[in-house]
Every structure is written in structure tokens, then in C-alpha cells.
Amino acid sequence: MAATPIEPRASRPAAPDRVERMTRADLPAAAAVLAAALADDPGFRHLFPVDARREKELRAVYRMTLSDALRYGHCFVTKLDGVVTGAVALYAPGTYPMTPARWWRQGLRIAAIALRTREHALGLIKFGDLTSEGVPPNAWYVEALGVRPDLQRAGRGKRLMARVFELIDASAAPGYLETTKQPNVEYYSALGYTETNARVALAQDGPWIIPMERPRRLAS
Numbered sequence: 753m754a755a756t757p758i759e760p761r762a763s764r765p766a767a768p769d770r771v772e773r774m775t776r777a778d779l780p781a782a783a784a785v786l787a788a789a790l791a792d793d794p795g796f797r798h799l800f801p802v803d804a805r806r807e808k809e810l811r812a813v814y815r816m817t818l819s820d821a822l823r824y825g826h827c828f829v830t831k832l833d834g835v836v837t838g839a840v841a842l843y844a845p846g847t848y849p850m851t852p853a854r855w856w857r858q859g860l861r862i863a864a865i866a867l868r869t870r871e872h873a874l875g876l877i878k879f880g881d882l883t884s885e886g887v888p889p890n891a892w893y894v895e896a897l898g899v900r901p902d903l904q905r906a907g908r909g910k911r912l913m914a915r916v917f918e919l920i921d922a923s924a925a926p927g928y929l930e931t932t933k934q935p936n937v938e939y940y941s942a943l944g945y946t947e948t949n950a951r952v953a954l955a956q957d958g959p960w961i962i963p964m965e966r967p968r969r970l971a972s
Contacts, residue, residue, distance in 0.1 A: 769830035769831055769832045779819060782836050785839050789899055796810060817895060818841055821841040825841060838909060839912070840896065840912040842919065844923075845892060891965070897912060899912075927945065930962060934962070945964035950963055
């Protein structure tokens with residue numbers, strides 16, 4: 753289904769969207785936004801090499817991710833005129849990776865992902881294992897952040913991350929995330945994250961998983 757049309761960015765003030773906690777009714781639209789936003793990331797291009805299928809495969813992945821994060825983590829969306837334009841999924845310390853019981857709860861979605869990804873399923877499992885191993889148990893983990901491609905660079909991502917930082921800083925805990933896209937390193941660095949110097953290769957010559965941490969801040 754096509755997204756509801758929204759006026760071009762140049763004809764309205766920058767990022768007038770509302771920031772809200774995501775509801776289950778928002779899940780399909782939020783998964784679609786994340787899939788579209790992240791489809792060009794080198795890691796996902798490597799994991800899902802068929803261009804015509806990648807975004808559809810990622811929508812299935814993010815339906816599972818957001819379903820779990822709604823129950824065990826925190827999800828926020830930006831909305832413009834009721835339409836989801838951006839989304840972020842966050843896990844508190846000790847709530848990631850998913851437990852066997854949580855994987856079992858997602859059984860039908862996992863089967864759907866395996867069906868959609870077909871020959872790439874094993875690579876996706878490896879990617880999940882590599883990222884899970886790097887998440888510090890005492891850190892808030894930003895599992896996914898994305899803004900609809902035609903609405904990026906107008907502050908929506910930073911507004912979503914501001915809600916993330918409210919939770920992180922209130923607990924005085926560190927933050928953690930990873931990216932496979934080098935330009936994102938500068939973006940997250942501006943938000944207070946730094947590389948951990950422990951990049952992990954998905955293949956011999958990349959792409960690379962780039963871990964980044966944000967130091968704990970004293971609660972106000």
C-alpha cells in the first residue's frame with residue numbers, strides 16, 4: 753500500500769511532526785518507514801542482495817522487531833497529520849537480546865521472514881548473532897532508527913533521539929547502537945556517541961558493523 757501523500761518538505765516548516773509513543777496500530781506503518789529508510793544501508797544490501805525484494809523483506813523483519821520492542825522495550829514515532837514519518841525502537845539495559853521465550857512468541861513472524869528471505873536467512877541469523885553479542889548488558893540499545901526517505905534531514909530523527917535520551921539520562925546509564933553506514937557515524941557522533949574501535953566484518957572486505965557508545969550521563 754502506498755504511503756499517504758505528504759506535502760514536499762520545502763513547502764512547510766521543518767519537522768512539524770508530533771512525537772508519540774508507538775501503538776500497535778502504528779506497527780505496520782512504522783515497519784514500512786524503517787524498511788524504506790534503511791534499505792540502502794550497506795549491511796542490508798549485503799544481507800538482502802536482491803534489490804526488488806529488499807524493502808519487502810525488511811518490512812517483515814521490522815514487524816517482528818517492533819512487535820517485540822512494543823512489549824519489552826520502548827518505541828516512538830513521529831507523525832504528520834496522523835501519518836507515521838519516523839520511528840525508533842529502544843531496549844533498556846538487560847532486555848536485549850530476546851530470550852528463547854520471546855523468540856517463541858514471534859514464531860509465526862520468524863517463519864514469515866524465513867519464507868521471504870529464503871536463501872538469505874542464514875546470513876540474517878549470523879547478523880543477528882553478531883549484533884546481539886556486542887550489546888553491553890548495562891546499556892540502553894537503540895535497535896532501529898529511521899525516517900521516511902523523502903522527509904529526512906529535517907530534524908525528525910533528532911527529535912526521536914531526544915525522547916530516547918530522556919529515558920537514558922534519567923537512568924544515568926550508557927547508550928549503545930551500531931550502524932553499517934559510514935555517514936551515520938558523523939550523525940551519531942554529533943548526538944554524543946563515539947566508535948568503540950571494534951568494527952565487525954560481515955564479509956572479508958566488509959560491510960562493517962560499526963558499534964558506537966554514548967557515555968552515561970548523571971540524572972538531573
